[in-house]
Amino acid sequence: MASSPSGSSSSRWSPTQEQVMILEEIYNRGGVKTPNAFQIQQITAHLSFYGKIEGKNVFYWFQNHKARERQKLRRKLMQSQQSQSHRQLLHHSSLHHQPHWCHHHSSLPSAALKPLHQGAGKHHQEDCATSRPALADKPISPQPHCSVIIPQQRPLKTLELFPLRSTHLNLNADPDDKDPTSPSSC
Amino acid sequence: MASSPSGSSSSRWSPTQEQVMILEEIYNRGGVKTPNAFQIQQITAHLSFYGKIEGKNVFYWFQNHKARERQKLRRKLMQSQQSQSHRQLLHHSSLHHQPHWCHHHSSLPSAALKPLHQGAGKHHQEDCATSRPALADKPISPQPHCSVIIPQQRPLKTLELFPLRSTHLNLNADPDDKDPTSPSSC
DNA sequence: GCAAATTAATGATTTATTCAAG
DNA sequence: CTTGAATAAATCATTAATTTGC
Numbered sequence: 444m445a446s447s448p449s450g451s452s453s454s455r456w457s458p459t460q461e462q463v464m465i466l467e468e469i470y471n472r473g474g475v476k477t478p479n480a481f482q483i484q485q486i487t488a489h490l491s492f493y494g495k496i497e498g499k500n501v502f503y504w505f506q507n508h509k510a511r512e513r514q515k516l517r518r519k520l521m522q523s524q525q526s527q528s529h530r531q532l533l534h535h536s537s538l539h540h541q542p543h544w545c546h547h548h549s550s551l552p553s554a555a556l557k558p559l560h561q562g563a564g565k566h567h568q569e570d571c572a573t574s575r576p577a578l579a580d581k582p583i584s585p586q587p588h589c590s591v592i593i594p595q596q597r598p599l600k601t602l603e604l605f606p607l608r609s610t611h612l613n614l615n616a617d618p619d620d621k622d623p624t625s626p627s628s629c
Numbered sequence: 630m631a632s633s634p635s636g637s638s639s640s641r642w643s644p645t646q647e648q649v650m651i652l653e654e655i656y657n658r659g660g661v662k663t664p665n666a667f668q669i670q671q672i673t674a675h676l677s678f679y680g681k682i683e684g685k686n687v688f689y690w691f692q693n694h695k696a697r698e699r700q701k702l703r704r705k706l707m708q709s710q711q712s713q714s715h716r717q718l719l720h721h722s723s724l725h726h727q728p729h730w731c732h733h734h735s736s737l738p739s740a741a742l743k744p745l746h747q748g749a750g751k752h753h754q755e756d757c758a759t760s761r762p763a764l765a766d767k768p769i770s771p772q773p774h775c776s777v778i779i780p781q782q783r784p785l786k787t788l789e790l791f792p793l794r795s796t797h798l799n800l801n802a803d804p805d806d807k808d809p810t811s812p813s814s815c
Numbered sequence: 816g817c818a819a820a821t822t823a824a825t826g827a828t829t830t831a832t833t834c835a836a837g
Numbered sequence: 838c839t840t841g842a843a844t845a846a847a848t849c850a851t852t853a854a855t856t857t858g859c
Binding site for chain 1: 824825826827828
């Protein structure tokens with residue numbers, strides 16, 4: 444029965460071969476990944492020549508197609524999720540060279556401390572670290588601006604897990620850890 | 630010498646899959662966008678299990694990630710999905726704000742209408758008629774949040790080709806439709 | 816050869832995020 | 838801090854492929 448428009452009792456759209464081909468063309472060659480309403484309209488109108496179709500079908504198709512393409516790639520590139528064979532935890536205590544790019548001023552909004560010489564007063568908030576000059580060696584300040592100097596908190600051998608669910612985190616014994624919400628206006 | 634862990638003569642850090650995954654987890658699920666020095670230290674310590682890494686790498690990663698996320702969203706939100714067309718959309722702007730799918734929460738915010746009683750059973754046949762079979766009135770809003778509300782331009786008899794290059798959007802905006810966009814499901 | 820049964824694809828929904836406005 | 842807009846991810850559900858028994 445295929446896509447017999449007469450019956451059309453199917454609960455969901457079944458694209459025809461032509462429709463799929465065209466959609467893929469638009470996606471691949473046209474680079475349209477998330478068509479806007481207007482585009483959806485047009486695509487729908489065009490594809491309706493080949494069979495019954497609605498705008499929502501087109502919308503869903505693009506959504507699903509994009510998601511699944513991504514997923515596929517992801518799966519394929521996902522070949523290193525098992526390599527836990529890195530047994531190098533023995534001398535993992537490399538906390539020595541931790542950067543002390545931390546300002547002592549109360550806390551360290553990390554990047555927030557840039558307003559040091561930001562030049563002609565432009566409130567850029569796009570990227571604080573867009574341009575990153577070399578400096579790759581020194582485990583010191585990343586160099587941008589934030590010169591947050593952390594007094595090298597004690598070694599803390601058994602660090603707890605990251606804050607996996609809260610915006611603020613642990614402030615365990617930090618003498619000057621009063622950084623409620625670093626606005627990091629950056 | 631790509632990411633040769635042993636040599637480590639790379640001029641720059643090459644995160645492993647695990648590291649990236651964990652960083653993304655911390656960013657997304659943990660809500661950490663701009664870790665402070667302490668957090669950076671912890672994260673670094675943790676990730677060092679998977680490969681060589683320094684605090685500055687973590688710092689930079691967050692900076693870049695945040696900036697790029699914003700940038701990406703910015704682009705998309707700009708005003709034209711993926712149409713980079715900068716010179717289009719002419720015509721006196723009738724101020725059709727919301728060029729794309731915006732839909733008022735009065736007909737079917739989806740989540741607001743249906744999830745009324747779907748906790749127990751799985752098969753929740755459309756009670757509000759907002760499911761796929763229905764709502765076929767117009768080739769418009771599929772209804773998920775990102776519903777595509779097509780302005781309902783007229784059928785456009787002979788549309789030109791689709792925007793096969795993501796730049797071709799004919800704009801014969803003809804607001805002559807009435808668009809009973811309200812499926813009046815409920 | 817063909818259908819019932821099983822599995823793979825994929826259309827349609829729901830849920831959880833994101834950033835930005837207010 | 839709350840809310841709005843818009844996904845993308847995760848999930849559900851149904852159709853199409855295919856396997857299998859006769």
